[in-house]
């Protein structure tokens with residue numbers, strides 16, 4: 001009888017364990033393979049797991065490759081992203097896209113480290129140190145001299161997953177000392193946040 005009651009109780013207990021869809025589960029080695037870059041930078045990087053709701057309304061788990069110095073910020077930010085259910089399409093280290101920023105953006109991928117220059121210059125981007133992150137490039141494109149990157153993107157301030165001056169996410173990044181590309185004068189890089197460490 002007692003066993004029956006326990007079974008009945010277990011059966012009636014709501015299932016709190018929400019199913020998680022895995023978008024990325026790489027090893028650190030996989031996340032840095034395919035390009036050469038200075039060991040000094042490699043030693044500063046860490047691959048962290050993040051959870052977020054995607055556009056399907058389901059909880060997903062992805063990964064971001066970042067500088068250890070911004071780990072705390074990034075984990076706090078993703079905690080807020082999950083809490084307020086700000087949709088993130090996916091977060092997969094860019095090695096999966098052969099280090100091709102264009103490919104990653106077109107796939108609406110959120111990513112951080114990539115050893116590359118600022119588009120159209122020879123200056124190393126903050127992404128090269130794991131100190132920058134791009135969020136939902138299709139909702140938050142880079143608009144420069146009337147051109148839009150990626151080409152299949154569209155900036156609609158009221159669409160889900162879009163960043164504006166009023167976004168909680170933008171405010172929380174700025175609060176932690178990050179600079180947002182949507183506030184730039186020469187071009188608008190709505191997907192981009194970077195932390196300029198002193």
Ligand SMILES: [Zn+2]
Pocket residue numbers: 127132133134191192193
């Ligand atoms: Zn960026």
